[in-house]
Amino acid sequence: MLVIIGFLGVAALGLMNIHVYNSSSPDVYSLESFTSSSVSSDAHYDAVIVLGCAVWEGGVASPMLADRLRTTAAVFKTGCADYVLVTGDSENPEDYDETGCMKEFLINEGISESDILCDPLGLSTYDSMLRAVTLFNVKSAVVVTTGFHCERSVYDARNFGIESVGVEAINSGYVIRQYNYYREFIARGKDFVFMLIKPGY
Numbered sequence: 001m002l003v004i005i006g007f008l009g010v011a012a013l014g015l016m017n018i019h020v021y022n023s024s025s026p027d028v029y030s031l032e033s034f035t036s037s038s039v040s041s042d043a044h045y046d047a048v049i050v051l052g053c054a055v056w057e058g059g060v061a062s063p064m065l066a067d068r069l070r071t072t073a074a075v076f077k078t079g080c081a082d083y084v085l086v087t088g089d090s091e092n093p094e095d096y097d098e099t100g101c102m103k104e105f106l107i108n109e110g111i112s113e114s115d116i117l118c119d120p121l122g123l124s125t126y127d128s129m130l131r132a133v134t135l136f137n138v139k140s141a142v143v144v145t146t147g148f149h150c151e152r153s154v155y156d157a158r159n160f161g162i163e164s165v166g167v168e169a170i171n172s173g174y175v176i177r178q179y180n181y182y183r184e185f186i187a188r189g190k191d192f193v194f195m196l197i198k199p200g201y
Contacts, residue, residue: 012189013185013186013188013189016188016189016192016193017185017188017189019192020151020152020155020188020191020192021151021188023151023155023158024150024151024152024154024155024158024166025151027154027164027165027166028150028151028154028165028166028167028168029165029166029167029168030167030168031071031074031075031167031168031169031170034075034078034142034165034167035074035075035078039165043080043140044080044081044082044140045080045081045082045140045141045142045163045164046081046082046083046137046138046139046140046141047081047082047083047084047085047117047132047136047138047140047141047142048072048075048076048080048081048083048084048085048141048142048143048144049084049085049087049128049129049132049138049141049142049143049144049153049157049164050068050069050071050072050084050085050086050087050102050143050144050145051068051087051088051122051125051128051143051144051145051149051153052065052086052087052088052089052098052099052102052122053065053068053088053098053146055096055097055098055101059097059100059101059104060101061101061102061105063172063173063174064146064169064174064176065098065101065102065105066105066172067146067169067170067171067172067174068144068145068146068169069102069105069106069109070109070169070170070172071144071167071168071169071170072084072106072144073106073109073110073111075142075144075167076111076115077110077111080142081141081142082115083115083116083117084106084111084115084116084117085117085118085119085132085136085138085141086099086102086103086106086116086117086118086119087099087118087119087122087128087131087132088102088119088120088122088128089120089121089122089123090118090120090121091120091121091123093120099118099119099120099122100118102118103116103118117136119131119132119135119136125149125152125153125156125187125191126156126190126191126194127200128156129153129156129157129159129160129162130160130198130200130201132157132160132162133160133161133162134201138162139161139162139163140162140163140164141157141162141163141164142164142165142166142167143157143164143165143166143167144166144167144169145166145168145169146168146169146171146176146180147168147169147171147176148176148180148181148184149184150166150167150168151166151188152184152187152188152191153166154166155188155191155195156191156195159195159198160201
């Protein structure tokens with residue numbers, strides 16, 4: 001019986017993953033395809049939303065985060081949006097500060113400080129998109145994150161009414177661990193369920 005329940009659970013998660021992926025993947029672009037297509041020139045968005053991830057000791061952006069931010073700077077420089085919204089975990093910035101690191105990195109990439117807004121409590125993809133709507137009044141966005149994370153991020157944004165497309169961050173050579181894909185598989189299922197009930201909205 002437990003084996004059957006486990007099988008059904010995995011099958012249900014698989015179907016949720018297919019739904020999340022298929023509903024968003026047609027509007028997820030590489031940086032090159034975004035900047036060279038009409039998506040960046042014909043449409044204008046409120047924000048470029050970049051989602052945070054690990055910051056290393058000393059406030060140094062991890063390679064994955066650095067590539068998200070380099071991609072964000074390139075996307076924003078196309079003129080496709082009014083500002084950049086950086087969202088991540090800065091709940092206790094004295095100990096760990098994703099958004100502070102992200103903001104500083106973008107400034108070093110040539111983005112004006114006045115064009116950067118920070119959400120220090122974007123503790124999950126779901127929270128980041130919920131707060132983008134309720135606190136920052138974002139109605140349209142280009143969402144930048146790592147490739148495996150893009151479809152869910154766009155899915156969450158759209159389910160909160162944000163007209164959005166995704167841009168996959170470049171990869172400067174780091175290896176994405178299998179753990180990230182397993183975690184994303186579960187997270188897609190979680191966000192599928194969350195979007196049915198929308199806690200906190």
